[in-house]
Amino acid sequence: MPELPEVETTLRGILPHLLGQRVAALRLRQPALRWPVPGELTELLPGQRIHGGRRRGKYLLLALDDGHLLLHLGMSGSLRIVPADTPAGRHDHFDLVLETGVLLRFTDPRRFGSVHWVRGPPEAHPLLRSLGPEPLEDAFGGEYLYRRSRGRRVPVKSFLMDSRVVVGIGNIYANETLYLAGVHPLRTAGRIGAARCDRLAAAVKTVLVDALAQGGTTLRDFVGGDGRPGYFRQRLSVYGRGGMPCLQCARPLRELRLAQRTTVYCQRCQR
DNA sequence: CCGGACGCCTGTCGGC
């Protein structure tokens, strides 16, 4: 579900309500996520102050006094700031109760999300250790893509969605990026030239920045920390448009399954 | 090391 723009939007929505606040309690009602929510958190978190928050790939990291809370939204997760008396539904896994009485509520119907507690530097956590660069930072560019893709025989779409190569790109933005760059999703990553790697990297940045400016993409259940949906859906060129006309050449967009993910592209405009 | 497939879950939608 949430890719970089949605996770970043979530962070921006919740952070102002969290910074400087002390945790009053953790109300854990449904610990079953991808990995069980550590029960020790209910004793560990109260009293700790939240003094920072950032995003790494699709992970959210909240800095507390004694460590970091690491959150992943999986496919259907969301984090929202809600008033203290908001009734909890069936998929509301936990509330972080703040001293102001406001709640940070984690909701996740499909339970692919997760929560971890990290004492040391969060980058050393096994889930973060082998992550590639952030796509919007300068370390990520055409030159980097070119270097990393040499010898790789995977389709370029799979390559872009590999978090060891670059973080934050999921199925929606991989499709959109390839369309914008004019690159066929099945093209072998290692056979893409330097110039097209430049185009690809530029397209990644453009798509993510534009999506961010729209507050992300809401297909069904994504909401930002303030409860509002994202509006990038109206700007999608290919994702969800299989069979509909290409916006550039009007031919019907084609669809295929790659690694069990729907892939949409234009046979004429992407090579 | 690399590439591909699987499975974890619930909800929704389209076809019969």
Add this chain to the structure above:
DNA sequence: TGCCGACAGGCGTCCG
């Protein structure tokens, strides 16, 4: 109307 399979924004793990 109801049932059933396919599919949905991710990713760690396993297998060849």
